[in-house]
Amino acid sequence: MGQMNRKLLNKTSRLACVCFIVFTTTAFVPIFSNKAILPSTVDDPEVVFVWDGALPRISDKDSYKDGIYSQLSDRELMLALLDESAAIWSNVAGSYLKLKIEENPGLAKFDPKDKVNSIVLSNTGTLSAAATATPVLSENKSVIEDCDIIxxxxxxxxxxxxxxxxxxxxxxxxxxxxxxxxLDSIMGYGRTYSSYKLGADDKAGAIYLYPDPAYGDTKVRQAVPVQCGNIGVFGSSSQWATLLIASLPFSLVFFRRRIRWK
Ligand SMILES: [Zn+2]
Structure with a gap:
């Protein structure tokens, strides 16, 4: 094998490794190994976070999404952003959990022992951290009984x-x-795009921790076949495209060698 080919193979095998990582490492990570959750049940799904009312300096209130927030006061805007963040986790189909934001400057404070979930504005102490969360487990370790966000x-x-x-x-x-x-999880730092939407595995994590028994495929009834298409069969064009892309590095090496022989 010539030096050029060896270099090319080196490059392509590295590319294959990257593809391998992209295609295989997708999963959520529970923060506690014992599946601890916020105090909530299917019948009592709401968990409150109280905000201390302190305002960060927001740079793009008038320009964000063509100024949709420009009419709001800073306080209204911050409440809207906190509500939207909570709604992201409350609206996972298959999870019963509902997060609620309330403004309560008297109650909200950073105190890992007061069993009040607080959102406060403060100096996080490190230059790199935009925010921190401090989940605290109950004595029997099954419940996250306090979680303050700074x-x-x-x-x-x-x-x-x-x-x-x-x-x-x-x-x-x-x-x-x-x-x-x-690369698709808001809970990692590897995301390749800037979005506050959840990735599929973030949602899977919420469903794993807060499964809603009422959620299921309502179209599926007993003794009715479920139509599933071409699962596991290379029949659809997207599956062929996946195969083609996956084999690209090897095709490159093959054709490179053939061209050299001529
Ligand atoms: Zn984090």
Whole structure:
């Protein structure tokens, strides 16, 4: 094998490794190994987070999404962002959990022992952390009985970054840990795009921890076949496309060698 081919093979095998990582490492990570959850049940699904009312400096209130928030006061805007972050976790189909935000400056404070879930603005103590969450387990370790979120007061923040930070920290409070090698998870740092939406595995984590027994495929009835298409069969065009892309590095090596022989 020539030096060029060896170099090419080196490059392509590295590419194959990257593809392998992208296709295989997708999963959520529970923050506690024993499946601890916020105090909630299917019949009593609501968990409240109280906000201390302190406001970060928001840089793009007038320009964000063509100014949809420009008419709101800073306080109304912050409440809207907190509500939207909570709603992201409350609206996972298949999870019963409902998160609720209430403004209560007298009650909200960073205190891991007061059994009050608080959202406060403060100096997080580190330059790199935009926010932190501190989930605290009950004595029998089955319940996350307190989870305070600190948003860093340092610098100006744009709306998108506040939403991403809040959804990520609320994710810790409901019981999810970091999924760093999951490129689609808001709970990891490996995400290749800037969005506060949940990835499929974030949703899977919420469903795993807070399963809603009422959720299921209502179209499926006993003794009625479920139509599933071409699962596991290379029949659809998207499956052929996947195969083609996966084989690209090897095809490159093959054709490169053939061209050299001529
Ligand atoms: Zn985190």
């Amino acid at each position: 948003l860093s007061e340092m610098g100006e923040k744009n709306i998108q970054s506040i939403l991403i930070a809040m959804v990520h920290e609320l994710g810790h409070c409901i019981g999810l840990g970091h999924a760093h090698d999951n």
